[in-house]
Amino acid sequence: MPPSKTEPVLIIGAGVFGLSTAHKLATSGYTDITVLEKDDRIPSRFSGGYDLNKIIRSEYIDPFYTQHALNAIRQWQTNPLYQPYFRQVGFLNVVTGEANEVVRNALAKYNKSVAENPAFDGYLVPCPDADHIRRVAPQFTGALPGWKGYLNGLAGYAQSSNAMGACFKACEQLGVKFKLGADGDVAELLYQPGTKVCVGARTKSGAVYKASRTIIAAGGFVANVLPSIAEQVTAICWGVSHIQLTPEESEQMRGMPVTTVRDIGFFFEPDPATHKVKICYMGGGYTHTAQNNGKSIPYNSLAESAYIPAEDVKQTRRMLRMAVPHIAERPLIDTHLCWVADTDNSDYIIDFVPESDSSLVVLSGDSGHGFKMMPIFGDFVQDLLDANTQKLARWRWREVKRDAAGTGKQISWRASAIVDLDSTPRAKL
Numbered sequence: 001m002p003p004s005k006t007e008p009v010l011i012i013g014a015g016v017f018g019l020s021t022a023h024k025l026a027t028s029g030y031t032d033i034t035v036l037e038k039d040d041r042i043p044s045r046f047s048g049g050y051d052l053n054k055i056i057r058s059e060y061i062d063p064f065y066t067q068h069a070l071n072a073i074r075q076w077q078t079n080p081l082y083q084p085y086f087r088q089v090g091f092l093n094v095v096t097g098e099a100n101e102v103v104r105n106a107l108a109k110y111n112k113s114v115a116e117n118p119a120f121d122g123y124l125v126p127c128p129d130a131d132h133i134r135r136v137a138p139q140f141t142g143a144l145p146g147w148k149g150y151l152n153g154l155a156g157y158a159q160s161s162n163a164m165g166a167c168f169k170a171c172e173q174l175g176v177k178f179k180l181g182a183d184g185d186v187a188e189l190l191y192q193p194g195t196k197v198c199v200g201a202r203t204k205s206g207a208v209y210k211a212s213r214t215i216i217a218a219g220g221f222v223a224n225v226l227p228s229i230a231e232q233v234t235a236i237c238w239g240v241s242h243i244q245l246t247p248e249e250s251e252q253m254r255g256m257p258v259t260t261v262r263d264i265g266f267f268f269e270p271d272p273a274t275h276k277v278k279i280c281y282m283g284g285g286y287t288h289t290a291q292n293n294g295k296s297i298p299y300n301s302l303a304e305s306a307y308i309p310a311e312d313v314k315q316t317r318r319m320l321r322m323a324v325p326h327i328a329e330r331p332l333i334d335t336h337l338c339w340v341a342d343t344d345n346s347d348y349i350i351d352f353v354p355e356s357d358s359s360l361v362v363l364s365g366d367s368g369h370g371f372k373m374m375p376i377f378g379d380f381v382q383d384l385l386d387a388n389t390q391k392l393a394r395w396r397w398r399e400v401k402r403d404a405a406g407t408g409k410q411i412s413w414r415a416s417a418i419v420d421l422d423s424t425p426r427a428k429l
């Protein structure tokens, strides 16, 4: 039986997946949607998307995600809701001369995947050496030692917090209700006694929200709300920092492609409004184990996540010295850990929770590549509800144990293991 559009729907989490889903369902005629969010504002500072910007790249080694990313980019280019926040500056995908074999192979696979896909005809510029890179990124003043790769012009970045804010406003206009702060911070799900059928949620303030359909979109925090998912999802984070430029310096770097240095990290064109350059060191990621239940969950407070490890500072400066040495020694500001829900094979989880009789849906496992899908993510959820089953095996709930060492299988970015934050020194900035 197709779902009734008047049924009360509860969405837990107003991050990327939650907002996209609320917007899609409201647009397609659902009339009773309530979103619960633990922050007292949206865009939520706990969201992995709470940032100046996120890469909107279209290449994946796996053509399944490439097709979705291409569909998403089409929306970023044309959908009036999202288009104002998209900058199609291109995506420069490179390695340094110090990159190891695993990373070089990953670059070669990306390169092959775009070269063989006609969707990218006319968008690719091979960059076999530093001189070629300077032609597509004249903003780089550094030596680019041993750098090589390619530029894909069918990509760029989005101003992610701003895009989430716009989606939030659009949802409100469509009649979606939002509860924030203690009134929106879910303490527990409510079940029909003796069953796994979910009937809503109770928040930290004690408020109870009843729903015939509850959709969990709690990002890295998902195991707080749904402990049984901890077997297949790990909360991991990366450190983010920024460098403040003057308006003149910012202008000099205008139009710089989003640059991913596969063996170190990535950085962006200066934000046009704040003139800040955002930088991220992409090691194997860090995790944190909650004291109370032994599960992998982000720090509870924003203050605890407001730092980056010492290694991140070292690697950030190393990358900038090679490309933009004139700013490489500047203070690193607005440092914070950015949390995601990671699965072993980087596949999303978009499915009903087993034995919930379709009452409980979980949207998780973004694995650090979910933001770009924001304009189309709600479509994935609508498809699930309409079909009343997840037809795509790869997005199903998995009854598997996670590879605890986190060494990964064939994950392109995972060249090193996940490290526990407690075992790594903090940066003194």
Ligand SMILES: Cc1cc2nc3c(=O)[nH]c(=O)nc-3n(C[C@H](O)[C@H](O)[C@H](O)COP(=O)(O)OP(=O)(O)OC[C@H]3O[C@@H](n4cnc5c(N)ncnc54)[C@H](O)[C@@H]3O)c2cc1C
Pocket: 012, 013, 014, 015, 016, 017, 018, 036, 037, 038, 039, 044, 045, 046, 047, 048, 049, 050, 054, 055, 056, 184, 185, 186, 187, 217, 218, 219, 220, 221, 222, 224, 225, 237, 238, 239, 240, 280, 337, 338, 339, 340, 363, 364, 366, 367, 368, 369, 370, 371, 372, 373
């Ligand atoms: C450093 C970094 C770089 C990234 N770069 C990219 C990129 O370049 N491109 C890309 O596509 N993706 C990128 N991502 C990934 C992207 O940010 C995530 O895929 C995306 O945010 C996942 O969306 P989500 O809705 O699952 O989780 P989130 O966006 O994190 O949202 C979860 C929401 O749930 C709320 N919540 C949690 N617990 C509760 C509770 N108990 N009650 C109520 N609310 C709750 C949180 O406050 C939050 O608002 C990056 C992530 C990081 C960390």
Ligand SMILES: *[C@@H]1O[C@H](CO)[C@@H](O)[C@H](O)[C@H]1NC(C)=O
Pocket: 107, 108, 111, 112, 115, 126, 128, 148, 149, 150
């Ligand atoms: C990318 O592919 C092109 C075309 O097949 C090839 O000429 C180039 O050497 C490749 N570059 C890398 C970095 O693998």
